[in-house]
Amino acid sequence: MRHDVIERYELGWMGVSVVLVVLLFVGVLASMISDTLPGVVESRTRFVDPAHLETTAYAKPGLHEENGELHAYVVARAFTFTPSVLTIPAGRRVTFHFTAADVLHGVQIEGSNINFELIPGHEGVASATFRTPGTYTSACNEYCGAGHQNMAFKLIVENAK
Numbered sequence: 001m002r003h004d005v006i007e008r009y010e011l012g013w014m015g016v017s018v019v020l021v022v023l024l025f026v027g028v029l030a031s032m033i034s035d036t037l038p039g040v041v042e043s044r045t046r047f048v049d050p051a052h053l054e055t056t057a058y059a060k061p062g063l064h065e066e067n068g069e070l071h072a073y074v075v076a077r078a079f080t081f082t083p084s085v086l087t088i089p090a091g092r093r094v095t096f097h098f099t100a101a102d103v104l105h106g107v108q109i110e111g112s113n114i115n116f117e118l119i120p121g122h123e124g125v126a127s128a129t130f131r132t133p134g135t136y137t138s139a140c141n142e143y144c145g146a147g148h149q150n151m152a153f154k155l156i157v158e159n160a161k
């Protein structure tokens with residue numbers, strides 16, 4: 001092969017890699033701008049006593065407004081989530097708090113970045129804004145016992161009335 005031919009091949013493949021890099025950049029940028037996935041703003045793990053959930057905010061599971069912010073508390077327990085159906089308004093930021101009361105469970109809300117392994121004693125906290133009304137389901141995704149396959153969580157996102 002002649003020297004200038006090899007250079008032409010190299011130039012061609014360099015062009016291909018530049019196109020791929022540009023496409024990757026545009027793709028990431030487009031998904032950030034279009035906001036098609038509810039982005040998790042912050043996510044952290046905190047500690048909570050599983051034997052005394054009644055002394056914590058989990059005593060009243062469900063959606064609460066605290067100082068103008070929406071917080072949802074969900075307890076996973078063999079073999080149900082409490083609440084098992086949670087309704088939130090579309091377009092409003094909600095901070096989700098999940099914990100497990102007995103054994104290991106898991107939750108992943110379809111169409112979002114919320115994905116927690118629920119360990120007793122630990123609290124999964126994440127804020128997200130769901131813009132698209134609909135029903136988002138999650139099966140418990142950690143094996144937790146005989147009723148594991150029937151353990152499900154449903155998030156309903158509704159337009160504000």
Ligand code: CUA
Pocket residue numbers: 076077078079104105106140141142143144145148149151
């Ligand atoms: Cu709970 Cu599997």
